[in-house]
Amino acid sequence: MTDLTSLRSDGAVQVKGWCPGTLRPLAASDGLVIRIRPPAGRLSMAQAQGIAALARRYANPMLELTNRANLQMRGVDPGRHAELLDALCTLGLVDEDVSSEARRNVQVNPLWTEGDVTPHLALQLGELLAGRDVPELPAKFGFVVDTGTAPCMRNTHADIRLERHVDGVLVYADGADGGLVVAPWAAPQHALALSRWFLDAGGAPAGRGRMAALVRQRGLPPEWRPTPVPDRALPAPGPGPQLAGQIVGLVFGLVQAETLAALGACGALRLTPWRSLLVESASRLPTCAELITDPGDARLRVAACTGAPGCAQARGTTRDLALALAPSVAPGHLLHVSGCPKGCAHPKFATTVVATDHGWDFIRRGTAASLPDYHGLDRAALEQRLREETAHVAPL
Numbered sequence: 001m002t003d004l005t006s007l008r009s010d011g012a013v014q015v016k017g018w019c020p021g022t023l024r025p026l027a028a029s030d031g032l033v034i035r036i037r038p039p040a041g042r043l044s045m046a047q048a049q050g051i052a053a054l055a056r057r058y059a060n061p062m063l064e065l066t067n068r069a070n071l072q073m074r075g076v077d078p079g080r081h082a083e084l085l086d087a088l089c090t091l092g093l094v095d096e097d098v099s100s101e102a103r104r105n106v107q108v109n110p111l112w113t114e115g116d117v118t119p120h121l122a123l124q125l126g127e128l129l130a131g132r133d134v135p136e137l138p139a140k141f142g143f144v145v146d147t148g149t150a151p152c153m154r155n156t157h158a159d160i161r162l163e164r165h166v167d168g169v170l171v172y173a174d175g176a177d178g179g180l181v182v183a184p185w186a187a188p189q190h191a192l193a194l195s196r197w198f199l200d201a202g203g204a205p206a207g208r209g210r211m212a213a214l215v216r217q218r219g220l221p222p223e224w225r226p227t228p229v230p231d232r233a234l235p236a237p238g239p240g241p242q243l244a245g246q247i248v249g250l251v252f253g254l255v256q257a258e259t260l261a262a263l264g265a266c267g268a269l270r271l272t273p274w275r276s277l278l279v280e281s282a283s284r285l286p287t288c289a290e291l292i293t294d295p296g297d298a299r300l301r302v303a304a305c306t307g308a309p310g311c312a313q314a315r316g317t318t319r320d321l322a323l324a325l326a327p328s329v330a331p332g333h334l335l336h337v338s339g340c341p342k343g344c345a346h347p348k349f350a351t352t353v354v355a356t357d358h359g360w361d362f363i364r365r366g367t368a369a370s371l372p373d374y375h376g377l378d379r380a381a382l383e384q385r386l387r388e389e390t391a392h393v394a395p396l
């Protein structure tokens, strides 16, 4: 277990303004933001219920699931951060130090079943990355352990991917068309070696950079790509039953502490990057307003950031508008409503609406920073535009 006394005395607990963790929270206007990165993307029943109790005691009781499969607490009083850390440490959710926590950026295919190598690989890789002899990687540099029967996380942002192969595990660089097949036990070491190649090849000048950009610029050495990456991949799973349990969606990825506790009483929870949770072995689920169990629920077709009044940069309210527009979004499409061009809720292409000081900008297919196709729309005009556009544009 982490010794928090020594962490604090040597200054390891930091309060900074980017990529928060438990040891390095982000200072926001409503208090500290704490991001929990559960080992192998899984919370035991005790951990889930423990976090819920801590959120009620120390933070805003509304927690957030991030698109990197982390769980975020907001509104923590800086004066009580140390107390909260002690409690999270007891739950086994705090790393040795800030750097270890930052490097342990591993997302996991949540569909694994008993006897599957996936959770072991994810734990092994996480432990390796948290080790002291690992080079510093860019803050957003991440790994995906997608070793289920077929990959389903190709659309999840990551730099190094691990997928199941008939002869072992395929380790490959994001953006590459080939990778290296190795025995499962050797896959984490090879993933780490590939991250070292990324650094040695100059992928992170000034500490920033992504693998796909480097692969585009200078290609990958032949020894890292002898086996083609297969085309076959599954779409991300939506709400509903799976062999491992039930997936439940959360509206905008928000979950009340009470709901988290109720879900944690049903089974261990696996966090997904799709703002949903897989509840292991659950036959029954609690009835809570923010839970989405129907894959056809229109609320799954919208993404929205905090917007006004929660975010100082927002030029309008976002979530109410997104929910109001959801029924106008055709199945298979996604509407992203953003309070400003930063586009925090969905950094990828989608039908996008951005708040401005002069109404709403509408982007047919782009990010919140793209040039708008229409300026200054009001809500009625937005609804009409949406119906027309999503009826003619192919789903993303």
Ligand code: SF4
Pocket (backbone or CB within 6 Å): 305, 306, 307, 308, 311, 312, 313, 314, 315, 338, 339, 340, 341, 342, 343, 344, 345
């Ligand atoms: S997209 Fe803009 S308005 Fe929305 S949360 Fe991010 S910074 Fe705030």
